[in-house]
Amino acid sequence: MEWTWHPVKMSFLAATAGTIITLSAAILIAHFMVKRRRRGEAILETILFLPLVLPPTVIGFILVVIFGSKxxxxxLIEYFTGSSVLFTALAAIIAASVVAFPLMYQSIKTGFLSVDSNILDAAEVDGASNWKQFIKIIIPLSTRSILTGIILGFTRGFGEFGATLMFAGNIPGKTQTIPTAIYLAIETGATRIAWYYALISIGFSFLLLLMVKLTGKQ
Structure with a gap:
């Protein structure tokens, strides 16, 4: 096995694209969940948090079942694109999105819940619609929590292994990420290369987590 930058680039691509996709979903779902109490809310939130506790291989298996040719x-995807999602860069992005969602959602929801209800009540009295309250009050006042969620979600997606291995595979130069490259390096006895990728992952993850700590102290 030879050292290449592709696994590093692939990890950044999957984590970045996954974070962008997950951010929109996490913001909308968090707003939906905190707006008012709903029947079955506990069950729905339990489902949303499942990717946080399920074995990554189970997540990968579910993704294969959902997006597989059967x-x-x-x-439907094969009909419009002419190819399967399995063992592609898109599969790595989807896997990163799924595992990143719970951490991002929880952080954003916490931020939304921390907004003073008196401010929202005053805005409503002044005629502000729910949408205007969301855009001009809730989002700005939750910026720190949203930023924390983005960092945590990106870090989780960046380090994803099990679901990515099952769903996207470990194809050098195509779908190989840092975690899967480390796995292959160890399997083939290329310990030095495994250390190179591990140090990049440790260093970058350390910087991201440090950003979370510094953001929380501001």
Missing amino acids: SSVGR
């Missing part, structure tokens, strides 16, 4: 979703 599923309706998989056949």
Whole structure:
């Protein structure tokens, strides 16, 4: 096995794209969940947090079932694109999105809940719609929590292994990420290369977590 930059680039691509996708979903779902109490909320939130506690291989298996050629979703994608999602860069992005969601959602929801209800009540009295309250009050006052969620979600997606291995595979130069490259390096006895990738992962993750700590102290 030879050292290449592709796994590093692939990890950044999957984590960045996954974070962008997850951010929009996490903000909208968090706003939906905190707006008012709903029947079945506990069950829904339990489902949203499942990727945080399920074995990554289980997540990978579920993604294969959902997007595989035998599923309706998989056949629909193949019909429009002419190819399967499995063992592609898009599969790595989807895996990163799924595992990053719970951490990002929880952080953003915490930020939304911390907004003073008196401010929202005053805005409502002044005629501000729910949408205007969300855009001009809730989002700005939750910036720190949103930033923390972005960093945590990116870090989680950047280090994803099990789901990525099952869903995207470990194809050098195509779908190989840092975690899967480390796995292959150890399997082939290329310990030095495994250390190179591990040190890059440790260093970058350290910087991101340090940003979370510094953001929390501001």
